[in-house]
Amino acid sequence: MKMSKKTFAIVLTGSALVLSSVAxxxxxxxxxxxxxxxxxxxxxxxxxxxxxxxxxQTEKKDVYDKLYKTWEKATEKIIxxxxxxxxxxxxxxxxxxxxxxxxxxxxxxxxxSAYSKASIQAKEAYEMGDFLDCILLHKDKNKAKIVWExxxxxxxxxxxxxxxxEWAIVLEENIE
Numbered sequence: 001m002k003m004s005k006k007t008f009a010i011v012l013t014g015s016a017l018v019l020s021s022v023a024x025x026x027x028x029x030x031x032x033x034x035x036x037x038x039x040x041x042x043x044x045x046x047x048x049x050x051x052x053x054x055x056x057q058t059e060k061k062d063v064y065d066k067l068y069k070t071w072e073k074a075t076e077k078i079i080x081x082x083x084x085x086x087x088x089x090x091x092x093x094x095x096x097x098x099x100x101x102x103x104x105x106x107x108x109x110x111x112x113s114a115y116s117k118a119s120i121q122a123k124e125a126y127e128m129g130d131f132l133d134c135i136l137l138h139k140d141k142n143k144a145k146i147v148w149e150x151x152x153x154x155x156x157x158x159x160x161x162x163x164x165x166e167w168a169i170v171l172e173e174n175i176e
Contacts, residue, residue, distance in 0.1 A: 051105075055097040067095070070149040071134040077155045077175045078136075078145070091136040091145070099135050111165050115144075118167040122146045122158030125172060130156070150174065 056064050071093055079086055094102045099119075104112040123133070129151030136145040144167075146158040159171040 051101065054101070055095040064095075067132050067134075070131045071095075071147065074134070074147045074149055074155040074157075074175075075136065078147070078157060081175055090139050092139070094135045094137055096133045096135060096146075103135070103137055103141070108165070111162075111167075114165060115160075115162075115167045118160050118169055119146060122160065122169055122172065125156055125158070127151060 059067075075088060075091075075093065079088060092102075104115060107115065123146070126148075127150065131149040133146050133148035136147060138144065142162040144160045146160065148156050150156050154174040154176055156174050157172070158169050159173075160167050161170050
């Protein structure tokens, strides 16, 4: 009888110790966890999720400003070419380094992978001296344009569309 009371006391004490330790660690971990780590923890099943600061916050201001001017110039050329078929207010301009935190993080792993594949294919047109690209993402999130100024001043545009969970390039062009 003494042995079972002793065993019961050990099990009860051990359980209480484990439960209180778990509760303590859970509270201290959550209290000290950064929003970025919490975001990753909550989305652990989405391995494509990344977290970082916006490109505009990490790049030198003069470099970012120069790039942004090229993206605005490209957008204006697209507006001129497509006049009534391209309304700037329907499209969000995103610096390429931010496409993951501004768009792909919200997709399933399959959709993010499909977008990345189409994006890599579009960027095969890069040449030495070309500027960094931006993405014009349509408000419906089913169309995107990967855009950059080429070294010769032309604007390269890869038009992407989503069908189901797949993304594909429907047109690539250089606009003068």
